[in-house]
Amino acid sequence: PQVQFSDDNARVSAVLPTGESLEILLYGATVISWKDKNGDEKLWLSDAAKLDGSKAVRGGIPLVFPVFGTAPDHAATAKLPQHGFARTSRWEFLGKSTSESAPGQAADLSVKLDFGLSSPSLDSETQAKWPYSFNLIYSVTLSRESLTTSLVVTNDDDKPFDCQVLLHTYLRVKLTNPSTPQKDIANVEITGLSSASYVDKVDGATTKTQSSALTITGETDRVYTPSTPPSDPVTVLEGGKTAFTVVRDNLSNVVVWNPWTDKAAGMADFAPKDGFKNMLCVEPGAVGTWQTLEPGDAFEGAQTIGIGY
Template sequence: MVDRANRPSALHAPSAAAPGPQVDISGSGASSRVTARLPSGESVEILLHGATVISWKSDGGEKENLWLSEKAVLDGSKAVRGGVPIVFPVFGPPPANHATSSLPQHGFARTSRWEFLGKSTSEDTVESSAVKLDFGLYSSNLSAEARKAWPYDFGLVYSVTLSKDSLQTVMNVRNEGTEVFEFQMLFHTYLRVKDITTTTLTGLLGVPYTDKVLNNTTSTQSTPSLSITSEIDRVYTSIPQSTATVLENGTPRFDIVRDNVEDTVVWNPWKEKAAAMADFAPQDGWKNMICVEVGTVGGWQRLEGGDGFEGGQVVKSLL
């Protein structure tokens, strides 16, 4: 792990006296997945394909917090529509004349098969129990096509920690070679909401953004609360506040806390764009989701040989 200040906190040592979280591995091949469940019922489910979180349930396992398309492809043949796909090493279409220019949109992490590295648990009490699941992806495990398109030696360790009311995702990127490389990284989180027309987002006041719906024009968030009234695809950069809050009808639903990353993408395809996506369902599913995507995408992170980078988020369920 990278030695830096304010890194995501480590779990407490487990106590043998308390009931422990359960971790199961199911499926085979591209559909293999890891499921963890706390003694109090909360759960998380992660495909090895893309290390994609496809379910996160809080409130004793009764409340699903993530939106997953009913037509999401889970057989490893394409990226998953919904949950928390991982964007690496490039966000969006790769720029021309850059080392990532031969890669597909959003890179290869979300379409590669990851290795499950194991779990660690905290079991001091039922209320404070947590489980951390680690996944790895390395240059040696890439497809020949991806390796040719981005021929750097790297190692990724992705940690997903389930607590009673929160989900933490942390990415550790390491340059395992001698050649410098640049990358972008983002957690493409689809949050489930009751009604996008009554959903607002706070924590972005005064932050500059690029509006991809309006031909990449730049502007600044001028209101403390962002309402979603049409298709939105904005990249907010260099955000000074660490926390953004999703509200439903004025009531806080999620806190999204960034750690060592400065950017956030806000996305909802709205009716017309959702209808054009073959793997988006139900057709009006855009009404029940908002993507608040934490990462480092406003520029490029540069890693010298042997160096590392670590950044992440904590999403807290408030209801």
């Protein structure tokens, strides 16, 4: 058995012998599809998402670098658009590698796809807005039960720079339990954030503490800083069953975002308009402070999303 693979210079895809699959646009190195062995899509992608490179993709896993949101008060990144330029730049496909979970376990292959972006390949307008020499390597690993995405930022400049990174994952929320009448976000619960402090962006950026499991009952936009180790999973349950586990590596924040009715209505590329009932962004990142990278230094952060059922 072999991994099936294709690359048409705009999109790279891979299918494991066991049926799991992955599709990634070179535009933004955006993962736009991740399916399990039954062909069930795990990521939410808007029906109106632009996949032609004209706008950041609404759905999948856009990459946020070097600024989360906008930072008008941070001089070095103040000129950049919301969420920076990684998600709107064309990346280079660097290659693929496969591995077996154990020697001789060819039926249990996983595949890793590597993408690169560095300062000389940015358009001149973006270079002018953020004039640093950097190198990004983004690795996406598809295994039978999980997806890992990992970003390494290297400072290639002779001066330090500040950056933030975030993996803006749109999870697809879809109940498979036919005995549960309401098949959407109303049945979703997020655990693993209890006692974490968070900045509530829909309540004047006040700082609060999560008391128990989180449910989504309206517009939600929160930047969590869990005090638990990043290896403790944030779990998304649907109707009480684990749908996803999100484990972080070296990323101290988790953003939880759902636009709900009004914000979804206001986004031209958000469709269907009630799609917010079928999506939930759980976004591991390093966004609470700035990562200062000295010349030659690197920062690496990763997430592993496990499939619960």
